[in-house]
Amino acid sequence: MTRPETLTDIQRAARFYYLQQNAFGARIEGQSFGTATTAPPGLNLLRLEESLSAAHLRLASTFIEHLSWQDCIERYDRPHTLFYMDPPYWQTEGYGVPFGIEQYEQMASMLAKLKGKAIISLNDHPDIRRIFAAYHIETIDIRYTVGGGKGSDAKEVLIFSWDVEAEPAGLF
Template structure:
């Protein structure tokens, strides 16, 4: 898919799918962004979230990094990477249930082991309406069955193998970029979209200005995706910009959809 060659040869084919629902996930945008990847040795997803591009790309970079400020998400990726069998045992008799969803929301994560924390977080994200991290509500749909948690082994086993050689970081975005910035690095940045809710973190306008300043000075190449908003167009006006129209399903109905413009920004 696209120009995804390793500087030292061909990549291994390792395509899988994201393991967790996430607000603003990039599954629909992947086919537009992945072919634009330039040659690189190190690949870094700075705001990993559901890490859609990482999981969906056909070929693997020599060095790969997924980073996020959300500690629960980072713990999930680390547990799937290092403790997959015990993690899967947490769902041996699990059912999709609104009541269980509410109980888990009330359970303090600090009372749990890392594996239990990962299972709790995974359950909540799989069932949360719209993949929201904050202000979660139990999601249902009249067009698809409930999630069968007893059939997740195959999918998560693939993710376990995919994550095996990946660095999983829990850093502020600026520290992540600084740590891995090299001429052969490709950064994919998917920060919270401006003027939207549900990410569970505050991300003020000053952060976007800081990202723009950073991407002007780094050694590596970077691709940034954002909502097509006048303020974002102004902040990133000095970069090469591309607008892509994507159809999004409203409320998971499978019928009603809206068209939304996505902004893709390149620093080269």
């Protein structure tokens, strides 16, 4: 196997795209692969150019930054900004980066100082509810499924940095 650090940026991007298209559940860590006789493979090389062109069009006016969430907020916070924040879920694994409880506490503190607005999605956990208790929290029932399996029911929370009751359509 070729070591990723020996590849060019383009080769690494192609490798990543290939692995993501073929991995079970698009997992980055602990990828597993399977085969089936009843479904086509995840990556159709005959439509590769079309898929990449569609991605190009969708991302044409998008900025991609490699910043910490703190630096991103500091750089882009304006009265008209909406941040959608999807940090690692508390007490879960597989993200490949450390994200301790102090990061959620810092996030809650930064929400109070925002010029813009933020929506945070997280798993429904007592620690998360305690940390973000000062904000409007909505509970969402979801079903986690991967690969068409039976799935499992769970709850997530959406945390809003503003008073959605006083300003329900504040985004538009």
